Amino acid sequence: MNEEERLQELLDYKILDTEPDSDLDELVEIASAICDTPISLITLIDDKRQWFKAKKGIEVEETDRNDAFCRYSFDKPHEVLVVEDSLKDNRFNTNPLVLGDPNIRFYAGAPLITPKGNVMGNLCILDKQPRKITRSQQRALQLLAKKTMDNLNNRKKVLEQDKTIEANISRLKKLTNQAPGTIYQFEMSPQGHYRFTFISEGIHEVHPILAPDILKSDANKIFEAVHPADLDFVLESIRISAEELSLWDIEFRVLLDGRTSWQRGISRPEKLVDGTIVWYGMFQNINRIKEYEQALEQISFDISHILRRPITTIQGLTDIIQQEKLDEKAFKKYSALIKEVSEELDVFTRRLHTTYAEKHKRIGRR
Template sequence: MDEFARLTDLYSYKILDTDPEEKFDEITKLASLICETPVSLISLVDKDRQWFKSVYGIDLKQTLKKDGFCHYLIDGTSSLFEIKDASEDLRFKTSPLVTGYPHIGFYAGAPIKSSSGHVLGALCVIDQKPNSLKDNQKEALKILANKTTEYLNTRKVLIDQQKNIEFSATRLKEILDNTPGVIFQLRIQDDFEISFDFISKGIKDVHEDLSLEKMRNEPKSFLNYIHPEDVVEFRKSMRKSATTLSPYKFNFRVISPNTKIKWYKVRVIPKRIDGETIVWFGTLMDISGIMEYETILEQITYDISHVIRKPLTTLMGLNENLKNHSELDETDLREYADLINIVTDELDIFTRKIDQFYQLKVIDHQNKLYNNFRENKVE
């Protein structure tokens, strides 16, 4: 028998030194009633002690392993261990548990096994006088020991599942907290009172005055950081989404302490979970770079339209003159050709300058986006 493996298995159940549990107490009581003994125990055999998960008819929590009876079952060779008269058995007659409290005169135990087959302890019945079990009582004791094993294994599965859930929840929170932007779950009551079930720590990047604690304690305070020109429409669209349960998205501005304006987009999927509560599953992303990029594109469009307007107007004027003067000599045609060349050269110079200027702007903007991405990734 591998005692180290057995103890490792026992410790994996995380049951030693735990509080009483009703299911186990019911088993010990039932064992005493069936076997007609005053005492019954669920005993788990530790390295140097026997610890009792459940006791019936006695005030005792543990004893030394060497003084006890249950460790004779841990080799796994017996389905029932019975000592009819402990005072006459050479193995136990000098045990403090026989010569002193609780004055064991009779013992019978059935093994409690782990899912991997190790004997963790025993369900045992005790009497202060010599005794013996009937065949049906022996069978009942073994059945109850198997039921104890089932309870222990079920309990272990639940503990392991809870541990996995907690571990998964911790990992998920770490992932969400390190995801760029803000991920949140918000509850909205019918009276529009709001509270955050969850909000990732990215909220601290929105404004230096915002924190996870502040959002939990004062969820409505977030509205104070929205640009005054956006907050009314933000409230209105928020109420509409909550009323109609329609997906919600809105672009708004936040003014940072250095008066720099940052753009954010909130996206939300609402879901009613009971008659009075709506839950928002949402994200909040910094779209300042996108808005800046759109501004650059708008400026490019505006500049191009103004740059080419002058040469185009000149070309249109020359074209009109050509239409109105059907008879032109060679000198006139050369003058018109020179003028057209001047205009096209001017237009070419303008477009090249614009192209170079905005290429640099776009590259600079892309570098900023890339650097921001790398910083967020590292964090």
């Protein structure tokens, strides 16, 4: 037996010093009932002690490891350890648990075997007088020991799954907090109450005083950041999305340090069995997009209004040239006018190009 490996596996179960388990308490009750003994235990042995996970007929929680009967099962994991009279057994006749309380004279224990073959302890029965045990009772103890290990193994799997889930949640949280914008899970109860069950740290981009903890305790705080002129529109869009289970995809303004900032909210709703509507989505800052759109609108205005005069002038001159018979003097006159307008048009288009380039560069830096 590799004691270091056995102890490590025992620690991996995270079972030592845990609260009582009703299922395991029932197993020791059954063991005493089958074998008609006043005391029954589920014992676990670490490097210093024998600790009782479940017990019947005894008050102490643990004993010294050196006094434990079940340590003799370590090298015989598939046998029931039977001591019919401890005073006649040289291994136990000087044991404090035999000579003193609880005055053990009879002991029978079935090993608790891990999947790796290590013995963590025993499911055992004890009596204060010598006695015998039948083969069928020994078999019953082994079956109860197996049930005990089934319980412990299932518990260990759940703990490992919880640990994996926690690790995945931690990694996901780190990823979402690094993602641009705000990722969230937002709920509306059948009674119309709002709640954020998850929201990433990116919420600070929407408003510096908002934080995930604040919004989880009071989801309505999010609406305080919305521009008053857009609040009714935002609330109505949420109502429609919930009613129709349609994609919520809107652009709205928020107040950020006294300034107006544009946000886009997009999420897909889902209706739960209890009537709760859940949205999974994100907020994004779209100030750059809005500024770019405004720059394009200004350029379109400049093209449609400011360029109209020189273009109209050129068109008029070309009509005159086409309709009249011009002598050399008149032709030079109109050619000079066309050149003048063309130069004016060239100056303006160059200025327009410079303005556009500066706006594009400024927006890209933000």
